Amino acid sequence: MGHDDLDAVMDGLGARLREQRTRRGLRLADVSEITGVSISILSRLESGVRAPSLDVLLKIARVFQVPLDELVGAPASGDPRVHPKPVRRHGMIYLPLTTRPIGVQAFKVILPGREPDARICQKTHVGYEWVFVLTGTLHLQIGSTLTVLDAGEVAEFDTAAPHGMASGTTNPVEILTLFSAQGEQLHIRDA
Numbered sequence: 001m002g003h004d005d006l007d008a009v010m011d012g013l014g015a016r017l018r019e020q021r022t023r024r025g026l027r028l029a030d031v032s033e034i035t036g037v038s039i040s041i042l043s044r045l046e047s048g049v050r051a052p053s054l055d056v057l058l059k060i061a062r063v064f065q066v067p068l069d070e071l072v073g074a075p076a077s078g079d080p081r082v083h084p085k086p087v088r089r090h091g092m093i094y095l096p097l098t099t100r101p102i103g104v105q106a107f108k109v110i111l112p113g114r115e116p117d118a119r120i121c122q123k124t125h126v127g128y129e130w131v132f133v134l135t136g137t138l139h140l141q142i143g144s145t146l147t148v149l150d151a152g153e154v155a156e157f158d159t160a161a162p163h164g165m166a167s168g169t170t171n172p173v174e175i176l177t178l179f180s181a182q183g184e185q186l187h188i189r190d191a
Contacts, residue, residue: 014048035059120164136173
């Protein structure tokens with residue numbers, strides 16, 4: 001990478017850092033507390049007065065949960081592959097299948113087996129979700145309605161309604177899910 005390429009990558013870094021932080025509703029003090037980087041350094045990075053070191057960029061990328069090349073605005077490598085890193089939350093394993101932190105997000109999710117009569121925890125949030133069952137049986141509860149989905153079946157719903165998902169058997173269930181915080185619904189159009 002030549003000097004001009006480096007300048008192009010670094011140009012606009014401060015604005016990207018500020019945009020990532022404000023999109024997540026974080027203050028400079030929040031990012032400082034999590035990363036250990038002083039508020040004054042973070043402020044100078046966002047204003048473009050200071051060039052960041054690699055260790056500072058890595059800390060910030062981890063807080064924002066974005067790839068480093070996306071954070072700095074590096075030119076695309078031409079490799080379209082996504083290299084998912086599994087994340088374990090609430091006993092489920094999430095494999096992100098998209099790299100963009102905004103717009104429609106895609107995940108492969110593995111839900112552990114459980115006793116079928118166990119309670120399903122429900123939550124609500126802004127957005128719209130589409131679920132495709134790869135293997136197993138999924139119990140999808142929306143409000144008081146329980147829907148049983150088997151491999152190959154699909155469901156879509158507004159996440160503003162109380163909802164929860166769990167394996168319908170003692171075996172794990174694998175699903176693909178698309179989630180949109182902006183609430184876009186999926187549509188199939190003729191070419």
